[in-house]
Amino acid sequence: MRMIDAMSAAGDDCAAVRRISSMAGLTPARRATLDALMQAQESGRYVRDIFAHGDQLGRLSSRDAAFALRLALGVTATEGCLDDALNSHLAKPGKVSARVRCCLRISAYEALYLDTPADVVVSQGVELVRSCAKSASGLANAVLRRVCENRTQFLSAEDAVDEQRPIVSAARRSGLPVWLVRAITRAHPLESSRVLAAQTRPAPTAVHLNARLDGSKPSWLDQAQPALLGLAGAYRVAHVGAVAHAGAFDRADAVASDFSAQLIATAAVAAGSCLEIGAGRGTKTFVMQSQAIRAGLTRTHVALDLYEGKCAANARRIELAEYPRVKTAFGDARDLDAVLGALDREAARRMEFDTVLVDAPCSGTGTMRRHGEIPWRLARTDVTRDLPELQLALLSAAAARVAVGGQLLYATCSIMPEENEGVLERFARSEMGSAFRVEPLSQAPAFCLEPFRHAADVIRGHEDERGLFHTYPAPDEFDGHFCARMVRRSQASAV
Numbered sequence: 001m002r003m004i005d006a007m008s009a010a011g012d013d014c015a016a017v018r019r020i021s022s023m024a025g026l027t028p029a030r031r032a033t034l035d036a037l038m039q040a041q042e043s044g045r046y047v048r049d050i051f052a053h054g055d056q057l058g059r060l061s062s063r064d065a066a067f068a069l070r071l072a073l074g075v076t077a078t079e080g081c082l083d084d085a086l087n088s089h090l091a092k093p094g095k096v097s098a099r100v101r102c103c104l105r106i107s108a109y110e111a112l113y114l115d116t117p118a119d120v121v122v123s124q125g126v127e128l129v130r131s132c133a134k135s136a137s138g139l140a141n142a143v144l145r146r147v148c149e150n151r152t153q154f155l156s157a158e159d160a161v162d163e164q165r166p167i168v169s170a171a172r173r174s175g176l177p178v179w180l181v182r183a184i185t186r187a188h189p190l191e192s193s194r195v196l197a198a199q200t201r202p203a204p205t206a207v208h209l210n211a212r213l214d215g216s217k218p219s220w221l222d223q224a225q226p227a228l229l230g231l232a233g234a235y236r237v238a239h240v241g242a243v244a245h246a247g248a249f250d251r252a253d254a255v256a257s258d259f260s261a262q263l264i265a266t267a268a269v270a271a272g273s274c275l276e277i278g279a280g281r282g283t284k285t286f287v288m289q290s291q292a293i294r295a296g297l298t299r300t301h302v303a304l305d306l307y308e309g310k311c312a313a314n315a316r317r318i319e320l321a322e323y324p325r326v327k328t329a330f331g332d333a334r335d336l337d338a339v340l341g342a343l344d345r346e347a348a349r350r351m352e353f354d355t356v357l358v359d360a361p362c363s364g365t366g367t368m369r370r371h372g373e374i375p376w377r378l379a380r381t382d383v384t385r386d387l388p389e390l391q392l393a394l395l396s397a398a399a400a401r402v403a404v405g406g407q408l409l410y411a412t413c414s415i416m417p418e419e420n421e422g423v424l425e426r427f428a429r430s431e432m433g434s435a436f437r438v439e440p441l442s443q444a445p446a447f448c449l450e451p452f453r454h455a456a457d458v459i460r461g462h463e464d465e466r467g468l469f470h471t472y473p474a475p476d477e478f479d480g481h482f483c484a485r486m487v488r489r490s491q492a493s494a495v
């Protein structure tokens with residue numbers, strides 16, 4: 001699997017690739033970007049996965065590969081804004097073929113969001129279009145010149161009516177849909193300018209180290225230029241590519257995981273039994289197992305996901321890591337009695353757990369600068385209706401499996417209140433919810449354990465007055481995550 005360090009794409013090397021003489025032919029990085037974006041469009045797959053599993057990058061120098069990845073992710077993340085900019089200069093926007101549009105988007109992205117000189121934007125854009133539709137190269141020349149000339153007016157939204165101008169301009173500068181910028185700005189008036197500023201910049205990367213390597217200082221970690229974060233096992237790395245190229249992810253020597261996600265996974269580590277709902281491919285499972293080893297805890301872990309393939313990948317990595325086995329279960333966690341039926345029968349009782357972590361499917365708005373597909377695939381009703389319904393159903397089903405005195409953690413990587421506090425409030429009003437009380441995440445039993453005492457202070461720095469944990473994406477800071485911790489004080493009367 002090829003993994004390129006998107007951080008290095010921001011460096012001098014990429015600037016050099018960008019400024020390549022306008023007299024040169026089409027650069028291989030832009031060609032590879034076009035191929036990958038077209039493949040993504042035609043197959044519905046994520047462009048990052050296409051780069052990771054295809055051979056587009058293998059044929060490029062590491063400098064070109066980093067630039068191609070940055071271009072492809074950037075074009076995906078700002079797609080709607082690029083189309084707005086292009087369409088305003090096209091007489092018949094509907095007549096432009098998918099491939100030509102893709103070429104124009106790549107060049108418009110460079111014009112609007114990178115500091116590529118205008119002559120290079122236009123000449124490379126014309127070469128891109130010529131490579132797939134010779135007859136459209138004149139059109140490309142005219143449109144891209146206009147996009148470059150009107151960059152400032154477009155980003156300032158001079159074409160919008162007065163009262164809409166600030167929000168349309170903020171949306172264009174961040175590359176996001178207007179409805180989403182409005183929702184973020186309303187929900188987070190204090191944080192929104194930094195959240196929006198983060199969207200067009202590379203996100204920092206963190207890894208979590210296999211606990212069995214503690215104290216051994218592997219050379220691949222040195223090459224990645226690590227900086228200790230305030231949590232055992234967590235490192236910020238300047239060059240995640242060095243970790244990937246050394247095979248450390250493939251060997252389960254480490255996982256890439258946002259620092260806030262590592263804090264949440266650590267908060268869910270406690271003695272006894274744990275049910276993890278929405279375990280996916282198991283990044284948090286790995287972190288939890290690592291931390292349990294560091295703390296010398298004995299625990300059991302059931303990792304559950306909707307998809308059998310994800311459960312299998314999770315179990316495989318845990319085995320590779322040489323961690324204690326986790327049991328996996330797959331199916332729709334809204335019907336936990338069905339999904340856990342086999343385990344209940346094996347245990348000869350309806351199992352209840354000391355810790356239940358719901359890592360809920362969500363809009364991903366806290367991580368969308370890493371996952372450019374999110375903003376332009378997301379619909380408003382996903383955030384206001386469909387996801388909260390699913391999240392509440394998962395949380396309610398999960399709650400019924402928490403032992404009295406046990407803890408229930410509800411986590412998302414969303415910054416939208418409808419998916420976070422909104423779901424919690426509806427849960428609290430329910431019969432089942434009345435059996436739980438919210439407790440600060442920083443007071444989770446994990447933070448009384450020696451290796452994690454200091455991390456409680458880090459968490460406290462991101463807690464609101466109720467002890468709910470929030471982080472927000474910001475330039476050079478980690479992603480947006482939410483986590484609430486509840487403790488079960490009684491049996492709910494309806495259960």
Ligand SMILES: C[S@@+](CC[C@H](N)C(=O)[O-])C[C@H]1O[C@@H](n2cnc3c(N)ncnc32)[C@H](O)[C@@H]1O
Nearest residue numbers: 278279280282283284305306332333359360361
């Ligand atoms: C936020 S992601 C999980 C990320 C994962 N915990 C990790 O750390 O790598 C949410 C997960 O919920 C799963 N999911 C979605 N709907 C579900 C359902 N109804 N029942 C169980 N799992 C579900 C998805 O397949 C996805 O893997």
